[in-house]
Amino acid sequence: xxxxxxxxxxxxxxxFAGTFTRxxxxxxxxxxxxxxxxxxxxxxxxxxxxxxxxxxxxLNFSGPxxxxxxxxxxxxxxxxxxxxxxxxMQDFRSGAGAYDxxxxxxxxxxxxxxxxxxxxxxxxxxxxNYRDELQKIAPTYRDNQMMVNGKIYGFPDxxxxxxxxxxxxxxxxPALQAAYKEKFGTDLPVPPTNWKDFxxxxxxxxxxxxxxxxxxxxxxxxxxxxxxxxxxxxxxxxKFFDGDTMKATINSDAGVKVLTDWVAENKxxxxxxxxxxxxxxxxxxxxxxxxxxxxWPPYGRWAASYGTDQEVMSWVPKSTIAGKxxxxxxxxxxxxxxxxxxxxxxxxxxxxxxxYLFIQWLNSESVSLERVKLxxxxxxxxxxxxxxxxxxxxxxxEAKDYLKALQDGANNGLLDLSLLQTDKYEEVLRQSxxxxxxxxxxxxxxxxxxxxxxxxxxxxxxxxxxxxYADWASKSGAYPKM
Amino acid sequence: xxxxxxxxxNPDRNFRYWLLTPAIFLLLLVGLFPLFYSLIVSFMRIDMxxxxxxxxxxxxxxxxxxxxxxxxxxxxxxxxxxIALPIExxxxxxxxYLFLExxxxxxxxxxxxxxxxxxxxxxxxxxxRLLFDNRFGPxxxxxxxFAGYPxxxxxxxxxxxxxxxxxxxxxxxWTPFMFLILxxxxxxxxKSQTEAAxxxxxxxxxxxxxxxxxxxxxxxxxxxLIRGLDLVRxxxxxxxxxxxGPGTMTETISVYTYSQGFKQFETSYTAAxxxxxxxxxxxxxxxxxxxxxxxx
Numbered sequence: 139x140x141x142x143x144x145x146x147x148x149x150x151x152x153x154f155a156g157t158f159t160r161x162x163x164x165x166x167x168x169x170x171x172x173x174x175x176x177x178x179x180x181x182x183x184x185x186x187x188x189x190x191x192x193x194x195x196x197l198n199f200s201g202p203x204x205x206x207x208x209x210x211x212x213x214x215x216x217x218x219x220x221x222x223x224x225x226x227m228q229d230f231r232s233g234a235g236a237y238d239x240x241x242x243x244x245x246x247x248x249x250x251x252x253x254x255x256x257x258x259x260x261x262x263x264x265x266x267n268y269r270d271e272l273q274k275i276a277p278t279y280r281d282n283q284m285m286v287n288g289k290i291y292g293f294p295d296x297x298x299x300x301x302x303x304x305x306x307x308x309x310x311x312p313a314l315q316a317a318y319k320e321k322f323g324t325d326l327p328v329p330p331t332n333w334k335d336f337x338x339x340x341x342x343x344x345x346x347x348x349x350x351x352x353x354x355x356x357x358x359x360x361x362x363x364x365x366x367x368x369x370x371x372x373x374x375x376x377k378f379f380d381g382d383t384m385k386a387t388i389n390s391d392a393g394v395k396v397l398t399d400w401v402a403e404n405k406x407x408x409x410x411x412x413x414x415x416x417x418x419x420x421x422x423x424x425x426x427x428x429x430x431x432x433x434w435p436p437y438g439r440w441a442a443s444y445g446t447d448q449e450v451m452s453w454v455p456k457s458t459i460a461g462k463x464x465x466x467x468x469x470x471x472x473x474x475x476x477x478x479x480x481x482x483x484x485x486x487x488x489x490x491x492x493x494y495l496f497i498q499w500l501n502s503e504s505v506s507l508e509r510v511k512l513x514x515x516x517x518x519x520x521x522x523x524x525x526x527x528x529x530x531x532x533x534x535x536e537a538k539d540y541l542k543a544l545q546d547g548a549n550n551g552l553l554d555l556s557l558l559q560t561d562k563y564e565e566v567l568r569q570s571x572x573x574x575x576x577x578x579x580x581x582x583x584x585x586x587x588x589x590x591x592x593x594x595x596x597x598x599x600x601x602x603x604x605x606x607y608a609d610w611a612s613k614s615g616a617y618p619k620m
Numbered sequence: 621x622x623x624x625x626x627x628x629x630n631p632d633r634n635f636r637y638w639l640l641t642p643a644i645f646l647l648l649l650v651g652l653f654p655l656f657y658s659l660i661v662s663f664m665r666i667d668m669x670x671x672x673x674x675x676x677x678x679x680x681x682x683x684x685x686x687x688x689x690x691x692x693x694x695x696x697x698x699x700x701x702x703i704a705l706p707i708e709x710x711x712x713x714x715x716x717y718l719f720l721e722x723x724x725x726x727x728x729x730x731x732x733x734x735x736x737x738x739x740x741x742x743x744x745x746x747x748x749r750l751l752f753d754n755r756f757g758p759x760x761x762x763x764x765x766f767a768g769y770p771x772x773x774x775x776x777x778x779x780x781x782x783x784x785x786x787x788x789x790x791x792x793x794w795t796p797f798m799f800l801i802l803x804x805x806x807x808x809x810x811k812s813q814t815e816a817a818x819x820x821x822x823x824x825x826x827x828x829x830x831x832x833x834x835x836x837x838x839x840x841x842x843x844x845l846i847r848g849l850d851l852v853r854x855x856x857x858x859x860x861x862x863x864x865g866p867g868t869m870t871e872t873i874s875v876y877t878y879s880q881g882f883k884q885f886e887t888s889y890t891a892a893x894x895x896x897x898x899x900x901x902x903x904x905x906x907x908x909x910x911x912x913x914x915x916x
Contacts, residue, residue: 224883227668227669227885228668231668249669252669253669253671254671410754412774413754413755414755559669561883561884562884565883565884569868570867572866572867573866573869575777576777576779576866576867577778577779578867
């Protein structure tokens with residue numbers, strides 16, 4: 139029988155063992171990185187970062203702070219997200235080694251690893267005792283966006299996930315609720331949790347208020363529509379491929395239903411919604427013109443007016459709905475982990491160790507918490523500790539609910555499709571979305587798209603792609619657990 | 621012996637060739653080398669996503685014939701060219717006639733008219749995209765004033781509107797180019813001939829066909845050729861306005877080539893497309909030069 143005294147001895151022994159085998163436990167990953175990086179004082183590391191607000195993080199905050207702590211200069215190469223992959227590949231293929239550290243969208247990883255453009259990070263992770271802190275990244279990101287073929291190539295660094303935002307004052311309006319109950323015989327769901335309810339509520343609001351506000355608006359521009367399709371298609375039970383034959387199955391009933399529903403939704407959404415992207419949708423929601431929408435986490439912060447008083451945020455319309463916004467998972471309960479960023483080291487870098495230490499420091503628990511709270515940057519919470527941080531929860535009155543919605547989204551989120559040459563498949567989806575808005579038939583669009591996907595797969599090699607797809611599909615966030 | 625004597629008599633004869641050497645070398649380096657290198661690449665299997673760079677023979681060229689998107693892109697290019705070019709020519713000619721005679725403020729008007737030409741096409745495209753925006757764009761707003769209700773025309777998405785929008789932008793930007801060239805040509809027409817024709821009772825169209833057109837034709841033909849080639853390689857305005865969409869409905873050959881090369885990373889296939897375009901253009905230009913009588 140194990141007594142309390144025995145437990146004490148075991149605990150003491152374990153404590154000693156831990157102390158002797160891992161003396162760095164006392165130090166945080168950030169401290170370890172700073173101490174080790176000081177040997178590179180006077181050097182410069184170059185990091186590729188998305189142009190615009192994203193890059194204000196290394197330009198205004200993390201870059202200068204790293205320089206102050208280590209004496210290493212950080213040169214930020216700002217690249218629009220649409221060109222990042224090309225720039226990274228061109229640098230690697232040319233052997234120029236102009237970039238040391240990289241921001242990489244997780245869906246690109248198989249391609250970059252296949253090309254040999256990314257450095258394996260495992261040896262550095264072990265050398266600088268980062269494995270424990272890595273484990274504290276939220277499981278969806280950690281388990282799905284970090285490794286390729288069992289090796290670490292990037293640190294998940296951005297908790298991008300779609301969130302449903304809804305106006306609590308509109309959906310909670312007693313008159314609206316009573317009229318809804320009278321019409322449908324059921325209570326108005328606040329918030330709607332499936333697409334049938336969402337569409338019913340959205341259409342009802344538009345009709346009841348005569349479009350002031352409209353029931354909902356969405357990203358409909360094709361670049362964003364790609365993400366929206368991937369999410370909704372899987373929530374409707376769709377699979378991208380037949381796992382045995384690698385034949386595309388996006389033209390299934392689920393796919394056709396998604397596109398057909400989109401066309402129907404546009405009839406009660408604001409006119410011209412077909413062309414709405416990030417800014418149009420944001421402006422309408424913040425100005426109180428729509429009652430529900432789906433977008434990335436910054437919408438929630440800006441709707442609460444968090445950080446929008448800063449000059450760099452002057453382009454964001456002033457929120458007229460602060461304190462009136464509820465946060466929830468998107469209908470279907472499995473939001474898209476749309477895009478996101480990982481921090482990686484370029485295999486062509488001539489300064490890999492210093493680059494690695496910088497990304498370990500950036501990604502560490504303490505530094506990343508500061509970064510996700512930067513009002514002007516776009517990094518979203520991605521560590522368990524971010525979601526429960528009391529400081530973050532106190533940033534605005536509803537911030538605790540916001541963090542809960544983000545954490546729920548992270549726990550149930552769906553990964554972007556990630557294969558060899560993913561962008562070719564996504565390009566077909568983007569074109570399909572714009573064909574839909576041009577009035578083509580959903581079934582015909584998806585039949586064509588499926589044919590184009592098959593042609594891409596055949597060109598890459600069916601067996602080669604099948605193995606990559608099987609690896610992706612085996613991940614916890616690939617498909618909803620029905 | 622005689623040659624050696626001649627060289628000694630002209631010691632600077634070889635020297636001038638030496639002076640030309642750097643320029644010739646530079647031209648070969650930046651002109652011919654990329655051309656030949658691209659030709660070699662087009663016979664290989666290079667794409668930036670794969671390490672296989674083996675010899676592919678005619679594989680890429682064979683694929684051109686079954687690539688429906690490529691031929692559709694050529695069709696879209698042709699469509700824009702055959703509509704925009706005559707309109708630009710006729711409008712440019714009409715404007716040139718209008719400004720041929722001296723009038724108050726003529727120079728100022730001419731300067732204002734040529735402004736669109738000096739704007740970078742990508743900037744013009746981005747500006748027009750804002751103007752055509754269905755939510756914030758002034759075009760829909762102005763149309764709404766006339767219609768009496770909000771207009772939300774999807775200029776860059778609606779299949780019925782997207783080509784008129786592109787062609788309108790193209791005409792807006794490049795008609796002044798035609799106007800300037802034709803104005804210069806018309807200014808040089810011998811007025812005594814047109815006046816004599818007028819005295820003899822010839823009408824405007826007869827005078828134009830028999831006297832003015834033959835006089836300005838060499839200049840007009842060059843203008844048509846230049847604008848025709850510009851329209852065949854149209855990229856900026858389309859990229860900024862529609863990026864080839866909706867779907868691939870407005871994808872021109874330049875947009876498609878860019879997309880294959882820099883978005884899909886099909887390096888060798890893109891080189892093959894480029895050579896196909898070179899061949900087509902060479903045939904068309906040689907034919908046009910002969911047809912227009914420019915080769916005399």
